[in-house]
Structure formats: C-alpha cells, structure tokens
Amino acid sequence: MRIVKEHVIDTALSLLDSAGIEGLTLRKLATALGIQVPSLYWHYKNKESLFEDVADALLRNVALQVTDAPWNVKLLGIAKEIRLALLSRRDAARFLSVTCPVSDNVLRVSSMMIECLTGAGLDDRTAQRGAFTIMHYVLGFTVEEQTLSGRRNDQLKMDELKDLFETYPMGRSLFMDIAEGSPDERFEFGVELTLEGLRRHVEQVKGRPSNRP
Known part of the structure; x- marks a missing residue:
C-alpha cells in the first residue's frame, strides 16, 4: 500500500x-x-x-494572515493563535516542546515574530530573544493549561489542602485563580507583561524614555 x-x-x-x-x-x-x-x-x-x-x-495554520497593526498588537495576536492551535490538539504543547523541530512553520512563525520587533526598531539579537521569550511563555503556559484540563475536580483534593491553605493564604489565592479563574485573562496578562518590557526597549532605542514608573 x-x-x-x-x-x-x-x-x-x-x-x-x-x-x-x-x-x-x-x-x-x-x-x-x-x-x-x-x-x-x-x-x-x-x-x-x-x-x-x-x-x-501543529503550527501550519498559525499567522497565515496578519493584519496591518502596531507591532505589539501583531505579537499578541500571533501568541494567541499559537496557544489556540496547540489547545486544539491533545498534548500538543508538550509534544511541540519535547520535539523542538527546526522546520518550515516553526521558522515561519518565529520569523514573523522577530520581524515585528525589528520593524519596531530593535536590533536583531534583542528581537530574536524577545520572540524566543514570548514563544517559551506560550509553550509553558499551554503545557500547564493542558495538563490541568486533564485532571478531574475531585483530584484537586480541596479538603486535604485546607491546612496548607490556612498556612499560606496567598498560595490559596493563587491556587483558586488557577482552578477557577479565566485562563484567557492569565495568558494575555503574561504576554502583555512581556510586551511591556519589549516596549521599553523600543522606546530606549528611539530615544524616548518611558514616562511610566
């Protein structure tokens, strides 16, 4: 055959x-x-x-059409597309992470991310590291997201964690946000935090120091 x-x-x-x-x-x-x-x-x-x-x-349908928008909006859009593509397949984020292919779609998407940053004014090295950081955040977040989604609620053993939560109330808040909060909001917060750091690099390159603290 x-x-x-x-x-x-x-x-x-x-x-x-x-x-x-x-x-x-x-x-x-x-x-x-x-x-x-x-x-x-x-x-x-x-x-x-x-x-x-x-x-x-896994990335063949990612960033096939990128709209004309500011560099940070483009990068956020690409990051969201990567996450959604990986979420559409079981264990996809972990599979991509352990395989680490140097291949057509991986290089295509990575190049687009880098070009967003060089187009904003960053040098090649900073742009490459910026894109690398975003990609790793997306992979790490989605690996954890897919791992947690495969667990049943009764496996969280809330009653058994009661004493620990009383000792570490902030840890409980973190745990509850992961268990009950919006993964979309957490994901975008992390990407935008990274983009804010890159924005400061861009402003330094252009000679416009940030007014933000």
Missing part, C-alpha cells in the same frame, strides 16, 4: 488526539495507516524526523 506523506502526518495528529503523547508510537501509527512500521521509512529516515513533521504541522 502506497502512503502519502500528508496522510501520515494527519493520521499521527488524529492519534495524538485520541491516545495522547504517550500513545503516539510508530507501531500504533503504522496500525492506524494499515501498513507495517518499515513502510514509514519510505518517507522518513527515523522516528525523530517523522515526529518533527508532526510537530511542525
């Missing part, structure tokens, strides 16, 4: 949805495709290269 590379990737993504990161194996993928494992090597030299293509596909 002749298999098409795109079909392999789409089948792997479906398997990720149904079985999670631990269930995405070459054996299960081959079974889902109706072939033997050696047939996968017609397209891929090893497991790593196959999984890199699968991880890259």
Whole structure:
C-alpha cells in the first residue's frame, strides 16, 4: 500500500488526539495507516524526523494572515493563535516542546515574530530573544493549561489542602485563580507583561524614555 506523506502526518495528529503523547508510537501509527512500521521509512529516515513533521504541522495554520497593526498588537495576536492551535490538539504543547523541530512553520512563525520587533526598531539579537521569550511563555503556559484540563475536580483534593491553605493564604489565592479563574485573562496578562518590557526597549532605542514608573 502506497502512503502519502500528508496522510501520515494527519493520521499521527488524529492519534495524538485520541491516545495522547504517550500513545503516539510508530507501531500504533503504522496500525492506524494499515501498513507495517518499515513502510514509514519510505518517507522518513527515523522516528525523530517523522515526529518533527508532526510537530511542525501543529503550527501550519498559525499567522497565515496578519493584519496591518502596531507591532505589539501583531505579537499578541500571533501568541494567541499559537496557544489556540496547540489547545486544539491533545498534548500538543508538550509534544511541540519535547520535539523542538527546526522546520518550515516553526521558522515561519518565529520569523514573523522577530520581524515585528525589528520593524519596531530593535536590533536583531534583542528581537530574536524577545520572540524566543514570548514563544517559551506560550509553550509553558499551554503545557500547564493542558495538563490541568486533564485532571478531574475531585483530584484537586480541596479538603486535604485546607491546612496548607490556612498556612499560606496567598498560595490559596493563587491556587483558586488557577482552578477557577479565566485562563484567557492569565495568558494575555503574561504576554502583555512581556510586551511591556519589549516596549521599553523600543522606546530606549528611539530615544524616548518611558514616562511610566
């Protein structure tokens, strides 16, 4: 049976949805495709290269249309698109994090983020590190978000945490915000905090010191 590379990737993504990161194996993928494992090597030299293509596909619909807007608005929009793309697939953020592909869509999205910052006036190195910081925040936040969403409420063991919460009331406030607050608001707060730091860099470059404390 002749298999098409795109079909392999789409089948792997479906398997990720149904079985999670631990269930995405070459054996299960081959079974889902109706072939033997050696047939996968017609397209891929090893497991790593196959999984890199699968991880890259997670971002294939991200930032395809970026509107003409201020650099910080564009970056916030791209960050939100990345998060939503990863949330659409089970364990996607963790899969992308552990795979770390140097691939078409990863480089395309990263380049767009960097260009937003160089276009604002930052040098290449600062722009690269700024984009890197935002990307890592998005991945880290979404990994935790997907991990928490997979837990049942009764696994939080609120009664067992009562004594700890009485000892650390601020810790309780943090825990309750994570458990009951809006993940969208928390996510945007973190991205915008990073963008505020980058904005200060931009103002320094342009010789306009920030008036904010």
